[in-house]
Amino acid sequence: MGIVSFPEECLKIPPKADPKKYCRFHPQRGHDTDECMVLKMHIEGLIQRGYLGQYMKRSRQDHAKGPDNTRKKKDGAGPSTSAPRKRELGQLTEDEEAEPDSPPKKKVIHVIFGSPEGGDTPAERKKWARSLYIGEVVRAPHEKRTRREPITFTxxxxxxxxxxxxxxxxxxxxxxxxxxxxxxxxxxxxxxxxxxxxxxxxxxxxxxxxxxxxxxxxxxxxxxxxxxxxxxxxxxxxxxxxxxxxxxxxxxxxxxxxxxxxxxxxxxxxxxxxxxxxxxxxxxxxxxxxxxxxxxxxxxxxxxKACRQITRKDLQVHIVTERALREEEKWPRAEPMVETEEVILDLSRPDRIVKVGTGLPADLRVRIVEFIRSYRDVFA
The missing domain is CATH 2.40.70.10 (Acid Proteases)
Incomplete structure (x- = not known):
């Protein structure tokens, strides 16, 4: 019919093929017809294109339409068996295009595969796939539990x-x-x-x-x-x-x-x-x-009660802080041993100043002032 074709490379028998197995689709030895992946892909393609509908399992709703298991049109005529062939050859009329015999199929994503995890060559990927050990897991049967009364809220x-x-x-x-x-x-x-x-x-x-x-x-x-x-x-x-x-x-x-x-x-x-x-x-x-x-x-x-405890803790912190400040005021504050001069930290804020000793060496004083100005947010 010309609707199925495959390259001649598929007819070549692999070197490790099993001569005892025979594929009626190719035809050649090396694998069984039931194991033929090329045949399965072609069958899937034909189904997607509208062929082989008579071999597909239909739902009960389709069986109830009539003895011939076909959906009747309004004028009593059954669906054209040549519609898939005409659609393939681009010969459908406008009426046939306007009244398709089945709704359009939605696109399906089955699986995403690829990437170099398994290797870059077919041999490496096969070796990677076979390296996975699949063991049978035997689980003990669940312990029988006593039936409990349902719990509900009203x-x-x-x-x-x-x-x-x-x-x-x-x-x-x-x-x-x-x-x-x-x-x-x-x-x-x-x-x-x-x-x-x-x-x-x-x-x-x-x-x-x-x-x-x-x-x-x-x-x-x-x-x-x-x-x-x-x-x-x-x-x-x-x-x-x-x-x-x-x-x-x-x-x-x-x-x-x-x-x-x-x-x-x-x-x-x-x-x-x-x-x-x-x-x-x-x-x-x-x-x-x-x-x-x-x-x-x-x-x-x-x-x-919990809120009162929180309030008491806060009051205790304030009381301790105020007591510490009062204790500090009793003692005389420390005074510098040498004369100091005021240094402006930020020229845009003349009020932000610190005091630096005048007896420092010139190079050390410059480095100290630069350091303080670099971290003025800390020292101001």
């Missing part, structure tokens, strides 16, 4: 008051038969933190602490040395939906508005789901879903 879980509230999630926990309030739920913390005052109020001793060699680092990058770590049994929820699990706390000896920070490790072990809008967290229990609700009043009191 409008009944919303807190009282206006929405949005912008409050943090502060809940209560039970440790050693003691209810601990001011527990901050913080998904941004990689550790569970217990402050030293809470540690002592729980009746715990330093002998129960395990050594922690890695300091904690906060938002500002400052490091805090820990007192140690302790593992405690924690209970959350209200009966009967209560869950008890062990939590590793890192104890730090600093003052904070909260008693405990519940970080990602404890939250993941709890298997909880948090909703900041509803200001509560829910977790699975053997008899249903448990709920721990946030207390907005306690959260805002923690916020106010």
């Amino acid at each position: 409008d009944d879980d919303l807190p009282d008051g206006p929405i949005p509230h912008r409050d943090a999630l502060v809940i209560s926990l039970e440790l050693k038969d003691i209810i601990v309030h001011r527990v901050l739920v913080d998904t941004g913390s990689s550790v569970n933190v217990m402050y030293y005052d809470t540690f002592t109020q729980l009746g715990l001793s330093r002998k129960q602490l395990s050594q922690v060699r890695t300091p904690l680092s906060g938002f500002t990058g400052d490091s805090i040395e820990t007192e140690g770590s302790v593992t405690l049994e924690v209970q959350i929820g209200t009966p009967p939906h209560v869950k008890t699990w062990e939590v590793d706390f890192v104890v730090v000896k600093i003052i904070c508005a909260h008693n405990i920070i519940l970080g990602r490790p404890a939250l993941e072990d709890l298997r909880c789901v948090i909703s900041m809008e509803h200001l509560c967290l829910k977790f699975p229990t053997p008899i249903g879903v448990g709920v721990a609700r946030g207390n907005q009043m306690i959260n805002r009191s923690c916020y106010l």
